[in-house]
Amino acid sequence: MAPASFFMFKYLPTALISTLLFGLLCKASGQVAKRASISEPSSSVQQGITLAKGGHCKEALPLLKKATLRAGDKDLKRQAGFAGIRCAMTENQPDAAIEFVRFLNREFPHDPEVLYISVHTYSDLSTRASQELAMRAPNSYQAHKLNAESLELQGKWDAAAKEYKLVLEQNPRLPGIHFLLGRLLLSKPDPAPSAAEEAKREFQQELEIDPSNAGAEYVLGELARQQNELPDAIAHFSRATKLDAGFGDAFLGLGAALISTKKFSEAISPLETAVKLEPQNPGAHYNLAIALSRAGRKQEAEREFAVHRQMTQKGGPGQESQQATQPENPN
Amino acid sequence: MDGLISQQSRSLLSFSRRSFLRGIAGSLAFSGLSRFVRALPDAVYPFNEISPAVSGITWVHTAGKSPERYLPETTGAGCAFLDYDNDGWMDIYLVNSGKCDFLNPNPPLRNALYRNSRDGTFTDVTETARVGAGGFGQGVAVGDYDGDGFPDLYLTQYGRSILYHNNGDGTFTDVTEKAGLAAPGWASSAVWFDYDNDGRLDLFVCQFVEFSKSLNKSCGPGEEGKHGYCIPRLYQPMPSWLFHNNGDGTFTDVSKASGIGKYPGKAWGAVATDVNNDGLLDLFVGNDTVPNFLFKNVGQGRFEEIATQAGVAYSADGRARSGMGVDSADFNEDGWMDLFVANIDREMFSIYQNNHDETFDDLAGPTGIGAATRLMSGWGLKFFDYDNDGNLDLFLANGNPDDLIESLHNQVKYQEPLMLFRNTGKSFQNVSAESGPAFAKPLSARGMAIGDFDNDGAVDVLVSVNDGAPMLLRNNVGSQNHWLGIRLVGKKSNPDAIGARINYQAGDLKRSRMKVGGGSYLSSHDPRIVLGIGKRPKIDWLEIKWPQPGGAVERFTELPVNRYITIVEGKGKWG
Numbered sequence: 081m082a083p084a085s086f087f088m089f090k091y092l093p094t095a096l097i098s099t100l101l102f103g104l105l106c107k108a109s110g111q112v113a114k115r116a117s118i119s120e121p122s123s124s125v126q127q128g129i130t131l132a133k134g135g136h137c138k139e140a141l142p143l144l145k146k147a148t149l150r151a152g153d154k155d156l157k158r159q160a161g162f163a164g165i166r167c168a169m170t171e172n173q174p175d176a177a178i179e180f181v182r183f184l185n186r187e188f189p190h191d192p193e194v195l196y197i198s199v200h201t202y203s204d205l206s207t208r209a210s211q212e213l214a215m216r217a218p219n220s221y222q223a224h225k226l227n228a229e230s231l232e233l234q235g236k237w238d239a240a241a242k243e244y245k246l247v248l249e250q251n252p253r254l255p256g257i258h259f260l261l262g263r264l265l266l267s268k269p270d271p272a273p274s275a276a277e278e279a280k281r282e283f284q285q286e287l288e289i290d291p292s293n294a295g296a297e298y299v300l301g302e303l304a305r306q307q308n309e310l311p312d313a314i315a316h317f318s319r320a321t322k323l324d325a326g327f328g329d330a331f332l333g334l335g336a337a338l339i340s341t342k343k344f345s346e347a348i349s350p351l352e353t354a355v356k357l358e359p360q361n362p363g364a365h366y367n368l369a370i371a372l373s374r375a376g377r378k379q380e381a382e383r384e385f386a387v388h389r390q391m392t393q394k395g396g397p398g399q400e401s402q403q404a405t406q407p408e409n410p411n
Numbered sequence: 412m413d414g415l416i417s418q419q420s421r422s423l424l425s426f427s428r429r430s431f432l433r434g435i436a437g438s439l440a441f442s443g444l445s446r447f448v449r450a451l452p453d454a455v456y457p458f459n460e461i462s463p464a465v466s467g468i469t470w471v472h473t474a475g476k477s478p479e480r481y482l483p484e485t486t487g488a489g490c491a492f493l494d495y496d497n498d499g500w501m502d503i504y505l506v507n508s509g510k511c512d513f514l515n516p517n518p519p520l521r522n523a524l525y526r527n528s529r530d531g532t533f534t535d536v537t538e539t540a541r542v543g544a545g546g547f548g549q550g551v552a553v554g555d556y557d558g559d560g561f562p563d564l565y566l567t568q569y570g571r572s573i574l575y576h577n578n579g580d581g582t583f584t585d586v587t588e589k590a591g592l593a594a595p596g597w598a599s600s601a602v603w604f605d606y607d608n609d610g611r612l613d614l615f616v617c618q619f620v621e622f623s624k625s626l627n628k629s630c631g632p633g634e635e636g637k638h639g640y641c642i643p644r645l646y647q648p649m650p651s652w653l654f655h656n657n658g659d660g661t662f663t664d665v666s667k668a669s670g671i672g673k674y675p676g677k678a679w680g681a682v683a684t685d686v687n688n689d690g691l692l693d694l695f696v697g698n699d700t701v702p703n704f705l706f707k708n709v710g711q712g713r714f715e716e717i718a719t720q721a722g723v724a725y726s727a728d729g730r731a732r733s734g735m736g737v738d739s740a741d742f743n744e745d746g747w748m749d750l751f752v753a754n755i756d757r758e759m760f761s762i763y764q765n766n767h768d769e770t771f772d773d774l775a776g777p778t779g780i781g782a783a784t785r786l787m788s789g790w791g792l793k794f795f796d797y798d799n800d801g802n803l804d805l806f807l808a809n810g811n812p813d814d815l816i817e818s819l820h821n822q823v824k825y826q827e828p829l830m831l832f833r834n835t836g837k838s839f840q841n842v843s844a845e846s847g848p849a850f851a852k853p854l855s856a857r858g859m860a861i862g863d864f865d866n867d868g869a870v871d872v873l874v875s876v877n878d879g880a881p882m883l884l885r886n887n888v889g890s891q892n893h894w895l896g897i898r899l900v901g902k903k904s905n906p907d908a909i910g911a912r913i914n915y916q917a918g919d920l921k922r923s924r925m926k927v928g929g930g931s932y933l934s935s936h937d938p939r940i941v942l943g944i945g946k947r948p949k950i951d952w953l954e955i956k957w958p959q960p961g962g963a964v965e966r967f968t969e970l971p972v973n974r975y976i977t978i979v980e981g982k983g984k985w986g
Contacts, residue, residue: 306781336728366725370722374770388729
């Protein structure tokens with residue numbers, strides 16, 4: 081990246097936050113001025129806001145921090161919080177910025193403006209951290225890994241894979257990288273016919289390095305299930321559930337694979353766990369209902385079918401509503 | 412490091428393990444359909460396309476596409492093989508769009524009846540036969556509802572459907588009002604079958620959704636601001652119809668009394684089959700964006716809906732899919748009727764093996780049909796033995812309903828190729844790539860009918876194309892094996908012998924077939940059944956188990972091969 085654009089990226093987020101906050105401060109400045117003489121503590125906070133508005137952030141910050149400690153006028157606190165974020169970011173004081181964000185969220189929970197600014201603040205802090213990583217340790221595996229993840233998100237699959245491979249060249253036994261490579265291979269929109277096999281090898285290598293990677297076990301289970309290698313699928317899903325007792329999808333995969341092998345009674349327990357872990361997942365209820373029904377437990381099956389029916393008919397999580405009001409394209 | 416600098420925050424925010432894990436189920440190991448057909452001479456391909464210049468079928472379907480994107484524009488239409496003049500040669504019927512509340516074409520559109528000229532060509536006899544219809548047509552179902560020996564036509568339409576009675580002299584009469592079969596609404600597929608075993612053909616008519624010009628929804632915009640066809644999820648489901656044949660040219664709407672009317676759906680395809688071998692014909696119905704139906708016939712004119720418990724209503728993860736074409740056949744030769752449903756792209760089609768206990772297992776994964784159909788949208792389809800080796804193969808006609816789909820999903824195509832799966836007796840092999848250039852041609856296929864138009868024992872295929880010319884495919888390989896074609900005529904049982912069981916043995920080959928009602932999408936098939944026996948020289952015996960109320964089993968030996976015969980119920984001999 082050219083220096084000019086690097087500079088722009090470095091300061092753009094801060095500039096954006098400043099602009100956003102400036103608008104908020106101006107909107108409330110009349111109210112703040114009116115209330116300035118009501119009490120002395122408020123007066124110092126108001127002074128901090130005025131200083132921040134004038135760009136005197138260094139001086140403003142100590143005064144604005146007082147607002148977070150004192151009880152007082154809510155609107156004034158709100159304005160002080162916004163001004164505090166702006167000044168903390170301008171003065172490159174991330175801890176202070178986070179404190180102001182926390183303060184605003186504590187005092188004004190669910191306030192859309194507060195939430196909006198929170199997103200931008202965290203995003204800006206995240207960008208700064210990534211810039212620092214790029215500047216301080218551009219050849220570190222962490223920098224390559226982060227870059228790979230970012231490239232993957234942009235759909236630059238080959239470039240991302242190259243970055244992951246660079247990480248592995250530096251650290252051949254670094255946990256997680258083979259998993260990410262396998263994931264990348266399966267996520268590509270036009271996978272080569274060999275993609276599944278290549279991905280499988282990556283997940284297997286991951287498990288050689290890190291036998292505790294439940295995700296790798298799970299994906300190997302899914303791959304095996306789709307290739308109708310059901311005993312393998314069951315083994316992988318079982319290991320995934322043992323490695324991560326909160327991994328609902330792995331319990332569901334195990335139950336579904338057991339159903340496919342007609343082990344209906346055995347399927348019930350993992351599917352019950354899946355339902356407990358993911359009560360809003362219609363697929364878990366559906367598979368449990370099928371297992372119960374085919375194991376002869378018809379009444380319990382009917383209950384689960386009813387739950388599934390209710391969830392799918394009402395457009396519960398994981399199922400789009402049939403009564404959708406917003407038109408959409410067929411696919 | 413441009414990726415790192417510009418995008419890292421997004422990556423950390425949105426790339427969760429959960430979303431990845433959810434996504435992989437649909438993205439694994441799709442090897443893609445080869446569009447490259449092996450360079451073989453035409454005659455060697457299993458199927459070759461008969462051009463309109465050769466066949467004389469110059470009629471073209473007009474979808475009536477409008478900027479408003481009225482949904483029925485993208486769903487039609489159907490086609491049929493039928494022998495309307497009883498000359499022993501299959502004629503062809505093709506359904507078109509037409510006048511309705513959102514379309515008033517000038518000049519008017521019409522359906523087409525083509526008479527088989529017995530020399531590989533067809534002659535348009537629509538005007539003489541008076542079967543042009545003119546409404547917004549969808550499908551066609553052929554059946555001899557009055558038992559006079561001549562097949563009648565039921566045309567489903569958006570608006571009002573039509574029953575054409577075959578006068579037996581090459582003409583038809585619209586008897587819809589007298590019969591009480593107008594079925595106002597959006598009718599799609601229809602199936603003639605005898606649900607109460609009284610020896611008369613009743614009629615099941617699928618209804619899609621509640622629709623009118625004013626209810627049409629606008630979706631999109633897509634590329635260049637164009638609007639797309641909306642997903643059917645946005646429309647209200649409607650119950651289908653069941654009409655009981657009174658035997659006097661009239662029908663009674665028994666939708667509510669039978670239990671079928673209790674279930675609003677969005678029905679596209681239907682097949683009448685017997686899933687539990689109790690002698691009562693059940694109905695499997697493909698629904699779009701809502702669960703499929705399996706109406707189990709419990710006798711006394713009543714049906715129970717058992718699709719969920721049977722495992723055929725939803726995908727394996729409990730989601731309703733976009734069920735469209737359906738069929739039923741005993742593809743694994745275990746004596747129990749299996750099911751098939753085609754869905755839309757990224758849903759995979761399902762091939763359901765009957766477990767003999769009113770439950771089914773989806774074998775889409777193990778058979779490879781799931782992976783092969785992952786990006787396809789399927790409509791017309793049929794199990795039949797194209798190479799007459801004694802195993803039931805599978806033909807699929809495909810095409811995405813959304814003409815803007817390629818701007819939304821780069822892997823999915825609007826026009827899609829036909830597919831052919833050969834049943835080896837152990838598995839299904841995707842033989843599309845070596846079955847002829849027709850299988851490499853992108854199409855907006857909808858209806859699909861099977862029929863032997865040249866009477867060579869090799870079952871041919873007719874594919875109707877949305878907004879395009881139909882495709883007639885001649886089968887070049889079926890006649891390389893031995894076969895026997897049978898036409899069944901019911902006397903006590905229903906005239907078309909829907910529900911009849913045919914068992915036969917040729918040396919080591921023992922097979923069972925059922926004559927189902929309907930199957931595919933909006934289409935109707937050659938009523939004759941071709942029994943393939945491979946290279947075996949003769950059929951040792953053939954048994955017909957006639958449907959109730961006949962119910963008798965007739966056994967035949969000393970049968971010819973490589974020709975068609977007619978078996979009339981109760982005669983004890985073939986002719």
